[in-house]
Amino acid sequence: MAKQVLSCTVNDEPTETLVQPWDTLLDALRERMGLTGPKEGCGTGDCGACTVHFDGKPIASCLLLAMQARGHNVRTIEGLGKPGALHPVQEAFVKHGVPQCGFCIPGVVMAAAALLEENPRPTEEEIRYGIAGNLCRCTGYTKMLTAITEAAGAAAGRRS
Amino acid sequence: MSTVMKTTRDVKGIGLSIPRPDGPDKVTGQVQYVADLSPRGLLHAKLLRSPHAHAKIVRIDVSKAKALPGVRANGITSRMFEMPVMNISMRSKPRPKPECGTVP
Numbered sequence: 001m002a003k004q005v006l007s008c009t010v011n012d013e014p015t016e017t018l019v020q021p022w023d024t025l026l027d028a029l030r031e032r033m034g035l036t037g038p039k040e041g042c043g044t045g046d047c048g049a050c051t052v053h054f055d056g057k058p059i060a061s062c063l064l065l066a067m068q069a070r071g072h073n074v075r076t077i078e079g080l081g082k083p084g085a086l087h088p089v090q091e092a093f094v095k096h097g098v099p100q101c102g103f104c105i106p107g108v109v110m111a112a113a114a115l116l117e118e119n120p121r122p123t124e125e126e127i128r129y130g131i132a133g134n135l136c137r138c139t140g141y142t143k144m145l146t147a148i149t150e151a152a153g154a155a156a157g158r159r160s
Numbered sequence: 161m162s163t164v165m166k167t168t169r170d171v172k173g174i175g176l177s178i179p180r181p182d183g184p185d186k187v188t189g190q191v192q193y194v195a196d197l198s199p200r201g202l203l204h205a206k207l208l209r210s211p212h213a214h215a216k217i218v219r220i221d222v223s224k225a226k227a228l229p230g231v232r233a234n235g236i237t238s239r240m241f242e243m244p245v246m247n248i249s250m251r252s253k254p255r256p257k258p259e260c261g262t263v264p
Contacts, residue, residue, distance in 0.1 A: 036196035037189025077189035086184065094183035102186035109187055
């Protein structure tokens, strides 16, 4: 089967990429566009390591076919913040020492950033629900809660 | 680390919250894990699994695979089938090593 042209916006850049019809969005990002921030942990939507923003919503990019992203807006961890210009969630994650092995972190950060975008002052329960789709095998969940709570305060502070 | 805490002697780091040096790289997805690397000349392996649950490997014909464009199956040798086979089934009694064949 012939490759197809995927036209979509990735990290604010309009892009055209050749993808196989069976490529997942995660395959397209990692293998075709060289964006290796999103990770493949399980490939079956259980671990959340591949979480990206799809029109602002957090999704498991391993469960979406690349061509389903045609015309849509995709943001990966590479488009959220850079060292030196971190997103408030990333700042708080560094400050509280959240990353251990770090493999789940891109997914957790994307889930948390999407949560705060939709709900700037979440309760603890809402934060737990917001990152419920992300597994951390270093089991660093407590520090994640602390960091996201703090980032929520910082984000709210920036707005007012 | 330049911060020094005074006790009976100079102690570096103890009692302080030291941020991880790799923190910013990890929260921005910049850290390269093994699956993120693509060195020049990287080859991809394909695992051929037996269609039978318990059988003796008599022969593996790799000629068709080798004939495909771009396939570099030169690593396939009979030595691969002489390696000890690990028994991963959860049985209390040890089982004899499965019989192995060789590639002609």
